[in-house]
Amino acid sequence: MKRVLSVALTLLILTAVTTALPAVGAGVGAAASAAAATRLEVVWMGWPKDLLDEQLAPFLQANPDIELDIQAVPFNQLFQTLEVRLASSQPPDVFIVDGPLTASYAHRGYLMPLDSLIYEEELAEFFPASVEACKYRGVLYALPYTSSAAGLYFNIDIFNEYGVELPPQKPGDRITWEHVLELARRLTVDSNGDGQPEVWGLLIEQSDRPYQLLPLAESLGARPLSPDGSTSEGFVNSEAFIKAARFYGDLFNAEKVSPVGILDAPVVREYFGSGKAAMMLGAEWNISRLAEFEGFNFGLSAHPAFEGGRAVTPTGGWHVGISSRIPSDKLDAALHFARYMTSREASAAWARLFGNAPARRDAYEALPDLFSNYMWEVLLYDMEHTASPRPVTPAYLEFEARLKDAFNAIQFGADPTEALNEAARLIDRELARYR
Amino acid sequence: MSRPPTPAQPSARLAPIQRQARLRERLHPTHRNLRSELLATAAFLAPALALLAAFRLYPAAVSVAQSLQGGSLQAYRELFADTTFLKSVRVTLAYAAMASPATVAVSLLLALVLQGSGRVRSLVRTACFLPSTVSMSVVAVTWGMILDPHFGLANSVLSAVGLPRQLFLASPVQALQCLAALSVWRNAGYWMMFFLSGMEAVPKSVYEAAQLDGASPLQCAVTITVPLLAPTLGFVLVSNTVVNCLAFAPVFILTRGGPLGSTNVLMYEAYKSAFTYLDMPRSSAISTLVLAAVFALSFLELKLIQAGFGGDRQ
Known part of the structure; x- marks a missing residue:
């Protein structure tokens, strides 16, 4: 019986040790890479991966000190996935926000208020309606990524x-x-x-x-x-x-x-x-x-x-939001990433890659060949004259x-x-x- | 010339007695032995119990606590006055009532036809078992394409043989039946294996005696195999009903509870309550009620199996 017991205990100890070892290893690895790069966890819309990669490549190239863990979730599961992730103890650092959900996330404290982090001038090129859609009770909680028609x-x-x-x-x-x-x-x-x-x-x-x-x-x-x-x-x-x-x-x-x-x-x-x-x-x-x-x-x-x-x-579009619970050492990287995604270059690139309407004027000027199409003219006219945003409610x-x-x-x-x-x-x- | 038999060594003479003593000890352990035996048992069970506690019992307890939101039964009271929930209960019961007996019947039939040896039989057995090895999501997506009302394979076949086209998953009447059929297709092969192993346990001599008396294979199946399979039958029926009461993946992937709530089973309603309507207490209350129902079913299963074994002893 003693032998059985000692075999059982040995097995248990072995299991515990083998389980713990990779964790220790991972910890060392993480510590080593943390010194080199900030890793941002990003929950994003499940657009085709090749297009996403192309969109993110310039950012990754220009910022070797930032690593992106992009978790692309299909549209039909996106909102439920975000509900679970945002309510958990480890929310993603940056996430895509469907325009009308900005109020809901802000109301529940999931989004970092950006008023003190983003300069007023940075918002000048965005359509006012798009910026308005990023606000809840007058406070800016996200940056506009796309608009729509x-x-x-x-x-x-x-x-x-x-x-x-x-x-x-x-x-x-x-x-x-x-x-x-x-x-x-x-x-x-x-x-x-x-x-x-x-x-x-x-x-x-x-x-x-x-x-x-x-x-x-x-x-x-x-x-x-x-x-x-x-x-x-x-x-x-x-x-x-x-x-x-x-x-x-x-x-x-x-x-x-x-x-x-x-x-x-x-x-x-x-x-x-x-x-x-x-x-x-x-x-x-x-x-x-x-x-x-x-x-x-x-x-x-x-x-x-x-x-x-x-x-x-x-109308209405996608926004980029930063988690209110992001670790302070990651905030700069997250802001940098959010600024990049909503920049003139990235907005225009995404319009060319996937075809979403940019939420900023200068992106349209960047791609005259794409937007001089009569179909875009029809849609842009409506975005300016007849667009009605969805109701704002938490x-x-x-x-x-x-x-x-x-x-x-x-x-x-x-x-x-x-x-x-x-x-x-x-x-x-x-x-x-x-x- | 034969050698005189050597007298047995005292230790060799004692060996059977020692063996007996060890056996007695094992059958009637002393206090000290019992303790170490218990310790060993606990050590072996601990990893499984720890996982069970962490991933089953703890979430279940959290769910029950969430459903009670500060000791109030409000969520339960609202549920029983809620037509959506009551319809969901009916849908779940209807689904289980369609899928479970059909699965048991098909798997039993398959087992009866496919028992015994032979290359063709084992090939067909493998083919029948294969669907249960495929993940439910893959099964659902594949069947979704087959049953597409407008351009699916099923309607093309129906048109080709001159039968009217069907709406399948887009019909409030047919959608639940389609999901039940899908469940039968996927699970029948799995439960067939239980019946086959149950049949292995039936002594060959019983069949030989019946054959000598002139019983046909059909008579053998009806009068010997099926009655002797009663414990397995009970186990399969109840386990399968439990599985069907917890159905979620095909509904989530194929119908999202529609059309007109006709496939809105309880697990999907619980999921929607939590992640679409953000009503955690309601979702937890539904999960708790399903848990209680499944617990009751499992209890019934245990009783059935015990009854089955009791029958064997008589």
Whole structure:
């Protein structure tokens, strides 16, 4: 028995020692490299890795004393991952912030206030709306990385094949949603009669996300929250909002000009880029993304508005935030990195690489060949004249999730009034927790 | 000429007695031996128990504490008045009620057909087991492509043979059934192995006797194999039900609880509550209730197995 016991103890000690050794080794390694370089942990959006590498290469080359641990997370998991990481005892040092979530993160103390760290002059080149979106209760909590806009993309070949006139392609010249529906009816084609159209009339890139759907309701004069952001009852389920939601639901159900259940933006783009739809309501990055489909002949018309309604287009973008709990010896490196990512060079580079609209004027001047395209002119016009930011509330994450659930249900055939009444009840419950 | 037998050495004569004494000691340990035996047992169990405590019991305790938020049962009260939660309970039960019996039936059938030796049989057995070795995420993504309502393989096949196209995961009626089918496809091969090993334990003589009496293979399966597999059957059914009550990955990857909440199982609702709606007490309360239900099921499983063994002794 003694032998058994001593063997067991020896094994245990061996296990403990072998487990501890690499840790000690790692500690030594970390200490050695800490003297040479500051390691920044960065949670970033899961854009294609080759593009991210290209974007970061100049920074890494110019700053051999900073190491970047980039953790790129796919869009569908990004916000949940950030929730877990930010609430943990070891949050990332720097992280990407979706514009409307700035208030939510700032409210919960996750973001480092930047007022005393960033000079006023540094913000001069950013669009004022983008800087405003980085503030919560007047305090700057992030730096603008990108802005955004959306418009109506169309497949020129499909329009020509069915002899349908192309939508206008001039800045500010937009067709009505009623007209879009008419076009979609004509261009939803089921040639073999199996009940499954070979060509769909209209796709919505983010088909159940408030970002691209709120402007429909706003075009009819609705707004999702009260002006002070404290209540949604009577706003998200107002008559105008329900009317817009009904129009949206009908696209999928009564009219059947849009396919139900294609919820992932890359899949939607794949459908459109491979000629399976005539039109797509999509954001600005599609100008670059769609150009990757060989022989794909597409154009862009300004974001539609309802007949008699207001022209309203989505906007808002990504921000760069620094953790409020970053170790003080890392703060300089983090600020340096945040400044680089939001610089003229990096903004322009990212616009060229991925196609996001820069949030600063000088980046547009840096790439005249890219932005002199008529499609960019259409979008830039709307960014200046019709863009409507999403509501500012510390409960944005919950608000968006509940509204997304409602849009999703409406897409699958739920009654818009019921779905939005339920959304109002749930959103108000979430908002109450922040009072 | 034979040598006279050498008298046995005293130590050799004592050997059987010493052996007996050692055996007696092991069967009826003295106080000192018992202590060192306990120590050894504890030393062997300690690493496993430490991991269990750190990664299972501690989080479970934290979850229970979070759900009670300062000793109040508010989160639980809200849950039972919450239609979303109650619908989620129904969805989870419906999912388990579809997936579990189907998995057990398919795996038992596979085991009955594939028991015995032979190259083809072992090849097919391996093929059936393969899906369970693939990660659930890979399975879900692959099936997502197959079941795509607009351009998926499944609808192409249906169209080719002249059957109407289906919405599959985009249909509030079919989505849960599709997820249950996916679970059967992935798990049947795994549980089949349990049945196969259970069948190995059935004495050959029983089958021989039945064959002598003129029983057909089907009669053998129905009257001998299945009844003697009762303990395994109970174990597989309950374990599989527990697994299905905890389903998360396919829902997260394929349907995100939709369409219209038709696949919003409890674990996904708990996940959404925590990380989308930032309501930790609600999420913890759901997890705690699921934990309690799973605990009750496991208890039932133990009882079933004991009953099965009791039956053997009679």
